[in-house]
Amino acid sequence: xxxxxxxxxxxxxxxxxxxxxxxxxxxxxxxxxxxxxxxxxxxxxxxxxxxxxxxxxxxxxxxxxxxxxxxxxxxxxxxxxxxxxxxxxxxxxxxxxxxxxxxxxxxxxxxxxxxxxxxxxxxxxxxxxxxxxxxxxxxxxxxxxxxxxxxxxxxxxxxxxxxxxxxxxxxxxxxxxxxxxxxxxxxxxxxxxxxxxxxxxxxxxxxxxxxxxxxxxxxxxxxxx
Amino acid sequence: xxxxxxxxxxxxxxxxxxxxxxxxxxxxxxxxxxxxxxxxxxxxxxxxxxxxxxxxxxxxxxxxxxxxxxxxxxxxxxxxxxxxxxxxxxxxxxxxxxxxxxxxxxxxxxxxxxxxxxxxxxxxxxxxxxxxxxxxxxxxxxxxxxxxxxxxxxxxxxxxxxxxxxxxxxxxxxxxxxxxxxxxxxxxxxxxxxxxxxxxxxxxxxxxxxxxxxxxxxxxxxxxxxxxxxxxxxxxxxxxxxxxxxxxxxxxxxxxxxxxxxxxxxxxxxxxxxxxxxxxxxxxxxxxxxxxxxxxxxxxxxxxxxxxxxxxxxxxxxxxxx
Numbered sequence: 001x002x003x004x005x006x007x008x009x010x011x012x013x014x015x016x017x018x019x020x021x022x023x024x025x026x027x028x029x030x031x032x033x034x035x036x037x038x039x040x041x042x043x044x045x046x047x048x049x050x051x052x053x054x055x056x057x058x059x060x061x062x063x064x065x066x067x068x069x070x071x072x073x074x075x076x077x078x079x080x081x082x083x084x085x086x087x088x089x090x091x092x093x094x095x096x097x098x099x100x101x102x103x104x105x106x107x108x109x110x111x112x113x114x115x116x117x118x119x120x121x122x123x124x125x126x127x128x129x130x131x132x133x134x135x136x137x138x139x140x141x142x143x144x145x146x147x148x149x150x151x152x153x154x155x156x157x158x159x160x161x162x163x164x165x166x167x168x169x170x171x172x173x174x175x176x177x178x179x180x181x182x183x184x185x186x187x188x189x190x191x192x193x194x195x196x197x198x199x200x201x202x203x204x205x206x207x208x209x210x211x212x213x214x215x216x217x218x219x220x221x222x223x224x225x
Numbered sequence: 226x227x228x229x230x231x232x233x234x235x236x237x238x239x240x241x242x243x244x245x246x247x248x249x250x251x252x253x254x255x256x257x258x259x260x261x262x263x264x265x266x267x268x269x270x271x272x273x274x275x276x277x278x279x280x281x282x283x284x285x286x287x288x289x290x291x292x293x294x295x296x297x298x299x300x301x302x303x304x305x306x307x308x309x310x311x312x313x314x315x316x317x318x319x320x321x322x323x324x325x326x327x328x329x330x331x332x333x334x335x336x337x338x339x340x341x342x343x344x345x346x347x348x349x350x351x352x353x354x355x356x357x358x359x360x361x362x363x364x365x366x367x368x369x370x371x372x373x374x375x376x377x378x379x380x381x382x383x384x385x386x387x388x389x390x391x392x393x394x395x396x397x398x399x400x401x402x403x404x405x406x407x408x409x410x411x412x413x414x415x416x417x418x419x420x421x422x423x424x425x426x427x428x429x430x431x432x433x434x435x436x437x438x439x440x441x442x443x444x445x446x447x448x449x450x451x452x453x454x455x456x457x458x459x460x461x462x463x464x465x466x467x468x469x470x471x472x473x474x475x476x477x478x479x480x481x482x483x484x485x486x487x488x489x490x491x492x493x494x495x496x497x498x499x500x501x502x503x504x505x506x507x508x509x510x511x512x513x514x515x516x517x518x519x520x521x522x523x524x525x526x527x528x529x530x531x532x533x534x535x536x537x538x539x540x541x542x543x544x545x546x547x
Contacts, residue, residue, distance in 0.1 A: 067446055070451075098455075100455050135428055200451065205440070215437065215441055218445055
């Protein structure tokens with residue numbers, strides 16, 4: 001402790017390490033609240049921090065920007081209305097992401113609405129092949145009338161509801177419309193276990209109830225129909 | 226009375242006189258004019274200077290950087306008794322990382338991170354480029370080797386208790402390095418852009434997305450959008466070869482700095498001799514009695530650091546130092 005006091009006396013001429021000005025310091029004036037040394041330290045660190053932020057913040061924003069930007073909706077014709085009936089699915093290939101070749105294409109199973117399943121017979125139903133477990137491609141097995149996933153054994157019924165395996169919700173769907181006698185497929189949407197449309201969720205994310213808050217809708221997805 | 230030299234401790238002996246017992250330079254020539262001492266030829270002098278040149282260069286650098294003391298301090302540090310082959314797993318992991326960095330740099334000279342061209346550039350690199358298959362294979366299998374080695378290294382540290390005080394921070398850095406190694410594996414898997422890597426990445430990104438609240442946004446960040454899109458591959462490529470390697474190099478530096486600073490631990494089966502009053506304990510006692518109490522305590526703390534275990538204060542590491 002004796003050493004400490006000695007240090008303070010020595011440094012008294014230029015101010016204490018804690019920045020409290022002392023009357024002995026050169027240039028001291030009445031009412032001074034900071035030593036010169038402290039002013040320059042704070043200023044240098046502040047300016048350095050600002051300069052760093054000026055570079056770092058735009059760079060981070062640049063990297064995370066895709067989270068907040070939404071692609072324009074695209075609609076693609078997949079065949080005349082006569083191609084599709086209510087009894088079975090017809091697989092169609094269409095593009096969901098432009099400009100990346102084969103990787104941007106996906107398969108959808110399309111059929112007409114069925115009154116017996118309480119669907120609007122004038123509507124067309126397009127089931128996405130993206131498994132609701134982890135996103136592997138499911139296929140429709142005609143003999144069983146089910147969708148089956150090769151990766152982890154997820155099974156869905158004719159309407160895409162889960163009847164077996166690990167998937168957490170029914171298969172996603174694509175919006176459909178009829179233009180000039182052709183069926184067109186639009187943006188993807190997810191459904192709850194009661195087949196109510198909700199905003200697109202990624203595979204593995206539950207829908208409906210409290211899950212709507214635990215897996216919040218993302219700004220990068222189009223709103224539910 | 227003259228004692229024989231053997232009985233006198235070396236520092237107290239008189240230096241030998243010139244020419245005595247065949248040592249030294251001998252007496253001067255009787256007549257310098259008649260028989261001048263032989264002088265080296267100029268060519269011989271040049272040759273000798275040339276032989277010294279590498280040492281001179283090294284000395285020039287060393288004088289300006291202090292590299293020798295740094296390198297010797299790092300390489301010739303004390304290690305505890307019982308240090309064995311398990312202690313090489315960390316260096317083996319480092320070597321695997323260096324191999325991955327080297328082969329990765331060469332692979333990037335041929336690789337095109339675009340969804341349309343990536344697969345073609347990989348097939349070209351593998352099938353057409355001289356030794357391309359070898360370099361790519363080294364990088365591919367080296368990734369597995371590095372993952373296995375880093376796990377073994379972690380197991381060694383865990384089972385030897387080497388994560389304990391004062392090395393907790395190094396354990397934390399090591400865990401971050403383990404996670405980054407797995408991130409490297411994950412992001413590198415997509416780059417060949419064949420069916421397997423594409424679908425594995427789809428599944429991997431979706432697993433990330435199942436985390437509540439932040440998961441969906443993490444998926445969007447990794448994919449650069451709601452779907453696997455045009456910039457997903459280049460994003461993975463940038464993470465794989467710029468972001469994560471940079472982080473890893475920085476953290477490996479910190480990891481090794483702490484290893485050198487704190488030293489390594491003895492294996493748990495190595496036990497010191499029976500406790501005996503060692504120099505450290507004496508120093509502590511002296512410190513407690515005298516005015517130098519603070520220094521004594523820190524000497525004790527220092528020996529605990531090197532011993533790596535509170536139980537063995539001043540036992541085996543003291544015996545090492547003698």
